[in-house]
Amino acid sequence: xxxxxxxxxxxxxxxxxxxGDQEVVAHLWSRRQARDGWRYEVxxxxxxxxxxxxxxxxxxxxxxxxxxxxxxxxxVSYDAVPTEYLAPPSxxxxxxxxxxxxxxxxxxxxxxxxxxxxxxxxxxxxxxxxGAPVLTxxxxxxxxxxxxxxxxxxCGAAAELDPVLKGFDHGFEET
Ligand SMILES: [Zn+2]
Numbered sequence: 001x002x003x004x005x006x007x008x009x010x011x012x013x014x015x016x017x018x019x020g021d022q023e024v025v026a027h028l029w030s031r032r033q034a035r036d037g038w039r040y041e042v043x044x045x046x047x048x049x050x051x052x053x054x055x056x057x058x059x060x061x062x063x064x065x066x067x068x069x070x071x072x073x074x075x076v077s078y079d080a081v082p083t084e085y086l087a088p089p090s091x092x093x094x095x096x097x098x099x100x101x102x103x104x105x106x107x108x109x110x111x112x113x114x115x116x117x118x119x120x121x122x123x124x125x126x127x128x129x130x131g132a133p134v135l136t137x138x139x140x141x142x143x144x145x146x147x148x149x150x151x152x153x154x155c156g157a158a159a160e161l162d163p164v165l166k167g168f169d170h171g172f173e174e175t
């Protein structure tokens with residue numbers, strides 16, 4: 001998303017939850033998607049000692065977990081924060097935004113009835129078998145549209161994918 005001529009990023013304020021139930025407004029420099037969630041690169045306000053006993057303002061930079069360790073500041077837009085995805089974001093992923101799970105799993109099932117074509121789970125669902133191939137969002141949506149495939153309601157699959165499927169249907173109706 002960044003171009004070689006992109007200007008130097010300007011950090012935006014974000015609240016960081018510190019150990020010991022404290023909270024501080026820090027700089028958010030960038031964020032990056034990891035397999036198990038998100039990491040936000042924050043700059044915490046601090047002091048450091050300079051030469052001859054001086055004290056100067058400083059910034060302590062650290063990667064923290066999101067959303068566990070951060071809270072948005074009211075009125076601040078985080079749209080322009082440099083963001084690194086696991087894979088390049090597609091239009092579908094951008095629709096869902098950064099809160100989506102990092103993958104999906106299709107569990108094949110035999111037999112008849114609803115779910116005979118399989119069940120789509122978020123990759124971290126208890127019912128998703130370990131080692132199953134992880135699907136991208138597009139592949140999961142494709143799978144979800146096959147007859148007999150249902151979305152697991154235990155994990156985020158139904159809640160996350162249903163609105164996307166319905167949202168796109170709606171979009172097609174309008175064109
Ligand atoms: Zn599930």
